[in-house]
Amino acid sequence: QSQELSQARIDYHTALLALQEYGTRMVCTGKMHTDRICRFDYLCYCTEAEEFVFFHSNSSFMLPNLGPRRFQPALLDLSSVEDHNTQYFNFLELPAAALKFMPKPVFVPDVALILNRFNPDNLMHVFHDDLLPIFYTMQQYSDLDDEARLVFMEGWSEGAHFDLYRLLSSKQPLLKEQLRNFGKLMCFTKSYVGLSKMTTWYQYGFVQPQGPKANILVSGNEIRQFSSSLMEKLNITTLGGEESPVEEKDEYIVVFSRSINRLILNEAELILALAQEFQMRAVTVSLEEQTFPSIVKVISGASILVSMHGAQLVSSLFLSRGAIVVELFPYAVNPEQYTPYKTLASLPGMDLQYVAWRNMVEENSVAYPERPWEQGGIAHLDKEEQDHILASKEVPRHLCCRNPEWLYRIYQDTIVDIPSLLEALRATVKTKPNLKKAKPASTVHPGQVREPQCQTSVQATNEAKLTVSWQIPWNLKYLKVREVKYEVWIQEQGENTYMPYILPHQNYTFSENIKPFTTYLVWVRCIFNKNLLGPFADVLTCRT
Ligand code: UDP
Secondary structure (H helix, E strand, O other): OHHHHHHHHHOHHHHHHHHHHHOOEEEEEOOOHHHOEEEEEEEEEEOOOOEEEEEEOOOOEEEOOOHHHHHOOOOEEOOOOOOOOOOEEOEEEEEHHHHHHOOOOEEEEEEEEEEOOOOOOOHHHHHHHHHHHHHHHHHHOOOOOOOOEEEEOOOOOOOOOHHHHHOOOOOOOEEHHHHHHHOOEEEEEEEEEOOOOOOOOEEOOOOOOOEEOOOOOOOHHHHHHHHHHHHHHOOOOOOOOOOOOHHHOOOEEEEEOOOOOOOEOOHHHHHHHHHHHHOOEEEEEOOOOOOHHHHHHHHHOOOEEEEEOOHHHHHHHHOOOOOEEEEEEOOOOOHHHOOHHHHHHOOOOOOOEEEEEEOOOHHHEEOOOOOOHHHOOOOOOOHHHHHHHHHOOOOOOOOOOOOHHHHHHHOOEEOOOHHHHHHHHHHHHHOHHHHHHOOOOOOOOOOOOEEEEEEEEEEEOOEEEEEEEEEOOHHHHHOOOOOEEEEEEEEEOOOOOOEEEEEOOOEEEEOOOOOOOOEEEEEEEEEEOOOEEOOOOOOEEEEO
């Protein structure tokens, strides 16, 4: 930090003059607080008051200029978790003239990205809420480069996975508690506040039961670009060679075990059974016994990853294409209702297979009613409530995060019934060869068909023809596409239904269902390989 301060001192007077003259300047993206990221010049932070400060001068600006709507409920979300009321960002305002009476500001020369980590001790949260959003927010703004300074304002200490956050920039991230070391008033020369939510795929159930986000905007490609970048920074080359397809590798199974709670009680038996059934090596990893980079290295070369439901399963974002994720659920927990890892594995282009297994035999589970409530204990509840939980065969849908029945069930240990697990797995492993060959799915979509035209003729009072023709999309001549088809929609003007047709060529003459002296609206689009849809060309109006 001494180096940074001396660096700051060089421009200190210029910076101070600029702050006094120009004040703070802010421009943001996003119409709502939930999709907003703001860029600031000279955003300041008062460490005593623990408040950000916007200095007004004659040349400061603030876009959006919301007036008091800035507090309804906030200017923006500081974490990637949507609209969580503990994660709001706002600032206080002061006239720049007040600087005269304030402690001398310390300037942070680096371009800063200011955000809240959501739950830095939980690996799923680390990746989903923080690392991926930070990575892609940095991609969005080119001055957030390798020299950028991450500033974590949630107030936690480093946490168990701080080394992962360190990978995102060459500069040590700053924690809220460290800001005091800089003095009473610090000013970020250039900063961005907030995180992109574009990569998140799951909502944790704060306002409705947990589940996949309604509008997922990320595909496997972006997840894999992120994980490759992380692996590069960790100097990890996949076991068996990075690019070698799964089938040529020495195949093996990884069981990701938890050693503190939610245990697999017959882990040794499980590993032997898996190895024997699939004729592969089977190894275990756990966060308690290996470093995270060594776990990533093992997982990135694995054919099958088996684990109890839990945050460690987010590591499946390091699996290679075609691998299988097997998620085990304790007794009375319905896999359909807890799908962060299923959703990840099923993202388009992620090319993972996903299998859920659930313990259906109550005797095969060990519960811990006497533990503290956050580890699933229920001893603190009324007898009646305890009995109700004990008698229940499935946790009903619930909100995050303190539902005692959910915690009781999810922290059970499990003796995995091997035959039923193998049964669930066999079908998937059989279909694997098809998937193994799957190249990263091509996602080049067709352009609009060009020069769409129609010609019509009337044959008789009740007979007419409609010929529609068009040219291939412009990008097709540069592509090798396995199958090119065209879709034509024909709607009689004024009707609210249409007839769709799939056609192999660039023209077609319709005579069935075509009436004389009638106006038809015709749409044409191109389709590559059965499911890559192009846009419709401008609608044709064709009168017979
Ligand atoms: N964890 C672990 N081993 C254990 C229990 C937990 O590695 O035996 C890790 C887990 O992967 C997560 C963190 O500790 O990163 C918090 O676990 P918790 O059970 O609270 O959350 P969950 O895994 O259910 O999301």
